[in-house]
Amino acid sequence: MKVGIDKIGFYTPKWYVDMAKLARARNEEPDKYLIGIGQTKQAVIPNSQDAVTMAANAADQIVNDDNRKKIDLILFGTESGIDNSKSAAIYLQRLLGLPNTIQSVELKQACYAMTAGIQLAKDHVLAHPDSQVLVVGADIARYGLHNAGEPTQGGGAMAVVISANPRILAIENGSAHYVADIMDFWRPLYATEALVDGKYSSKQYIEFFQQTFAQYQKQHGLEISDLQALVFHLPYTKMGLKALRAILPETDESHANQLLREFEYSRVFNRQVGNLYTGSLYLSLLSLLVNSESLNETQKIGLFSYGSGAEGEFYVATVQSNYKQALHESTITNVLSNREELSIPDYEKMFKSQMPLSDADFVTDYEKDSAKFYLAGQKDQQRQ
Numbered sequence: 001m002k003v004g005i006d007k008i009g010f011y012t013p014k015w016y017v018d019m020a021k022l023a024r025a026r027n028e029e030p031d032k033y034l035i036g037i038g039q040t041k042q043a044v045i046p047n048s049q050d051a052v053t054m055a056a057n058a059a060d061q062i063v064n065d066d067n068r069k070k071i072d073l074i075l076f077g078t079e080s081g082i083d084n085s086k087s088a089a090i091y092l093q094r095l096l097g098l099p100n101t102i103q104s105v106e107l108k109q110a111c112y113a114m115t116a117g118i119q120l121a122k123d124h125v126l127a128h129p130d131s132q133v134l135v136v137g138a139d140i141a142r143y144g145l146h147n148a149g150e151p152t153q154g155g156g157a158m159a160v161v162i163s164a165n166p167r168i169l170a171i172e173n174g175s176a177h178y179v180a181d182i183m184d185f186w187r188p189l190y191a192t193e194a195l196v197d198g199k200y201s202s203k204q205y206i207e208f209f210q211q212t213f214a215q216y217q218k219q220h221g222l223e224i225s226d227l228q229a230l231v232f233h234l235p236y237t238k239m240g241l242k243a244l245r246a247i248l249p250e251t252d253e254s255h256a257n258q259l260l261r262e263f264e265y266s267r268v269f270n271r272q273v274g275n276l277y278t279g280s281l282y283l284s285l286l287s288l289l290v291n292s293e294s295l296n297e298t299q300k301i302g303l304f305s306y307g308s309g310a311e312g313e314f315y316v317a318t319v320q321s322n323y324k325q326a327l328h329e330s331t332i333t334n335v336l337s338n339r340e341e342l343s344i345p346d347y348e349k350m351f352k353s354q355m356p357l358s359d360a361d362f363v364t365d366y367e368k369d370s371a372k373f374y375l376a377g378q379k380d381q382q383r384q
C-alpha cells in the first residue's frame with residue numbers, strides 16, 4: 001500500500017523585509033544576503049501570530065469535512081511552543097473543528113520535528129489504512145537584530161495530510177538517520193532568541209547530510225542518478241546549495257546540472273520567507289512541486305531533514321500522477337504575493353514587540369492582521 005502526502009498547506013504572515021535594504025542598513029554588501037546567504041525577502045512575524053495560529057492558518061487551507069471524518073491523529077512539530085506542558089496540537093484540534101476523539105501530540109527536535117511527525121504518521125496509516133494524520137510544522141526563527149544570524153530569520157507554517165493512496169508523494173519505506181549530541185544551535189527555556197555557533201552548524205549540517213545520504217545509498221542500493229531532484233531543510237537557501245555541491249562529484253555533468261536546475265525551483269519560495277525551522281524542508285518541497293517544469297509521475301525525490309542538536313534523516317519519495325491538481329497553487333502563491341513590505345525601522349519595531357514572558361495581560365496588534373486565525377493577546381496567563 002502506498003502512503004504519503006495527499007495535501008499540502010502553507011502560511012506565512014503578511015509582512016516582510018527586503019534583504020537588500022536590510023543589508024545596506026547593516027553596512028553589508030546586498031549580494032552577501034542575496035547570493036552569499038541566498039535570501040531576497042524575510043518574513044516578519046507580528047505579535048498577533050504564534051506557532052498555533054500560523055499552523056491553524058496553514059492547516060485550514062487543506063482540512064475539509066472529509067478529512068474531519070478521517071483524521072484521528074495530529075502531530076505538531078515546533079520549537080516555538082507556547083506552553084511547556086500543554087500541546088499546541090490540542091489548540092489546533094479545537095480551532096480546526098476536528099473531533100474530540102482524536103490523539104493530539106506536540107513533537108520537538110529543532111527543525112527535524114515535522115519529519116519525525118511525517119514518518120510516525122506514515123507508520124500510523126500503514127497500521128490503520130482508513131485513517132489520516134494531520135502533520136504540521138510551525139515556527140518563528142529569531143536570532144535578534146544586528147548579528148550574523150539576523151539574515152537567516154523568518155517564520156511560518158506547513159501542514160500536510162498523510163494518507164493511503166496519496167495524490168502528491170508516496171514515501172518509500174526505510175530512511176537513514178544520524179543523531180549526535182552537539183551544541184550547534186539551541187534555545188534555553190528562558191530565551192526568546194536562539195543561540196548559535198553559525199559556522200559550526202553549517203559544517204555539521206553538511207556532515208549529517210553526507211552521512212545519511214551514504215547510509216541510505218548503502219542500505220537501499222540507491223544511485224544518485226535514481227533521483228530527479230534533492231530537497232533540503234533550508235535555514236537559508238545557500239545552505240542547501242552547499243550540501244548539494246558536496247555530493248555532485250558522485251554524478252555525471254548532465255545529471256549534476258539537472259539536480260542544480262531542480263534545486264533552483266526548490267528554493268523559489270524559501271528565498272522569499274527565510275527559515276521556518278521545522279517547516280522549511282516542506283516549503284522547499286512545495287516550491288519544487290509548484291515551480292519545476294520537468295517533474296513527472298514515478299520520479300524520485302530525495303529529502304534531507306536536519307534539526308540542530310542534532311538529528312538528520314534522509315529519505316526518498318515518489319511523485320504521484322496528477323500531483324499538480326492536488327496542490328492548491330493559487331492559494332499558495334497568494335500567501336506570498338499579498339504581502340506588505342516593512343521599512344527597516346518598522347521591521348525592528350515589529351520584531352521587538354512580543355508577548356512578555358511575565359504574567360502581564362497583553363493585547364496584540366491583531367487589528368492589523370488579516371489572517372483568519374490570530375492571537376488577540378494574553379489574559380489571566382492564557383492566550384486568547
Ligand code: HMG
Pocket residue numbers: 029030031032033035036037079110111112148149150151152184185196197198199201202205233234235236238239275277278306307308309
Ligand atoms: P556570516 O558570518 O555573516 O557569514 O554568517 P559569512 O561572512 O561566512 O558570509 C556568508 C556567505 O556570504 C559566504 O559564502 C560569503 O562568501 C558570502 P559561503 O562561504 O558560506 O559560501 N558573501 C558574499 N557573496 C556574494 N557577494 C558578496 C558576499 N559577501 C559575503 N558581496 C551564517 C552566516 C549562516 C553562519 C549566519 O547567518 C548564521 O549563524 N545563521 C544561523 C545558523 C544557521 O542557519 N545554520 C545553518 C545550519 S544549522 C540548521 O540548519 C538548523 C537550524 O535551522 C535550526 C534548527 O534546527 O532548529 C538553524
